[in-house]
Amino acid sequence: xxxxxxxxxxxxxxxxxxxxxxxxxxxxxxxxxxxxxxxxxxxxxxxxxxxxxxxxxxxxxxxxxxxxxxxxxxxxxxxxxxxxxxxxxxxxxxxxxxxxxxxxxxxxxxxxxxxxxx
Numbered sequence: 001x002x003x004x005x006x007x008x009x010x011x012x013x014x015x016x017x018x019x020x021x022x023x024x025x026x027x028x029x030x031x032x033x034x035x036x037x038x039x040x041x042x043x044x045x046x047x048x049x050x051x052x053x054x055x056x057x058x059x060x061x062x063x064x065x066x067x068x069x070x071x072x073x074x075x076x077x078x079x080x081x082x083x084x085x086x087x088x089x090x091x092x093x094x095x096x097x098x099x100x101x102x103x104x105x106x107x108x109x110x111x112x113x114x115x116x117x118x
Contacts, residue, residue: 008016099106
């Protein structure tokens with residue numbers, strides 16, 4: 001077996017080992033930092049998508065609220081229009097019934113008035 005001879009002193013060997021250990025620690029730290037940065041990036045993208053979804057939901061909710069308010073307003077307007085129409089319809093029905101029952105009397109009065117005034 002051949003033995004390799006070292007030209008380094010024990011102190012130099014110790015310094016080299018210390019430097020290698022520090023380099024190994026720095027490399028592990030860099031790898032961990034890279035993993036964290038990648039994880040943060042994916043989380044940031046997920047948060048951005050969530051924010052966009054929330055903004056879209058907010059816009060839809062506002063639109064639905066506006067449409068609901070418009071529906072309530074329209075219903076109120078239609079109610080206010082319908083009330084006078086119902087009054088006119090009811091009054092015309094009552095008038096029609098009245099004139100239907102009293103048609104003979106009305107004709108006789110017109111005839112008498114016409115006789116006296118004509």
